[in-house]
Amino acid sequence: MRMILRGIVLTALTLLVMFYVGRNVEGMRPLRSRCEIGAVLSGDSVVLECRGAGKTQVDIAGVDAPNIEAPGCAEELAHGTLAAERLQSLIGSGQVQIERLAGGNAPPLIRLLIDGEDVAARLVREGLAVAYVGGARINWCEKLGAS
Numbered sequence: 001m002r003m004i005l006r007g008i009v010l011t012a013l014t015l016l017v018m019f020y021v022g023r024n025v026e027g028m029r030p031l032r033s034r035c036e037i038g039a040v041l042s043g044d045s046v047v048l049e050c051r052g053a054g055k056t057q058v059d060i061a062g063v064d065a066p067n068i069e070a071p072g073c074a075e076e077l078a079h080g081t082l083a084a085e086r087l088q089s090l091i092g093s094g095q096v097q098i099e100r101l102a103g104g105n106a107p108p109l110i111r112l113l114i115d116g117e118d119v120a121a122r123l124v125r126e127g128l129a130v131a132y133v134g135g136a137r138i139n140w141c142e143k144l145g146a147s
Contacts, residue, residue: 035098037091042068043083043129044120045107046091048098061101061109063120064132066140073141080140083128090114090122 038049041057043065048056065087066080094115101109112119123129130138 037096037098040084040088040091042066043080043087043123044132046087046110046112048110057107058110059107060112060120062111062118062131062133063123063129064137065123065129066144072139073144073146075144075146076140079128079144083123086123086126086128087119090119 034052035048035050037046038055039047041047044063045057045059048058050056065083066076068077068080068084071077071080091114097113097116099111099113101111103109114122120129120131124131130143
């Protein structure tokens with residue numbers, strides 16, 4: 001009787017873990033089989049082209065790069081252009097993996113890996129962007145010492 005009860009408990013725990021993992025994996029599932037990067041918009045945003053879903057603008061999670069669409073100063077535009085060019089170079093340099101992150105963000109967030117390396121961390125390490133986890137964004141003109 002004790003063995004049967006133990007088996008039932010283990011089975012229930014296994015099913016509970018599978019249910020929990022299944023729900024959380026749904027929030028961060030790889031898109032690489034259905035999507036590819038169609039265009040780089042800036043150092044922290046790209047356009048995904050997905051089979052059956054068309055094109056979608058997404059932001060790269062964990063990073064804030066200077067704005068090139070509406071820069072606050074010439075320095076922000078120049079630094080933002082460098083970040084976008086570097087992102088384009090990284091995308092062309094290896095195997096791209098795209099993971100959609102859970103949440104109702106607009107635009108949606110992705111995690112972008114090139115040959116297994118997190119692109120956000122790489123851009124921050126190279127000084128082309130800063131780490132970003134939400135809240136107010138930095139003033140790039142001030143950070144870059146624009147007059």
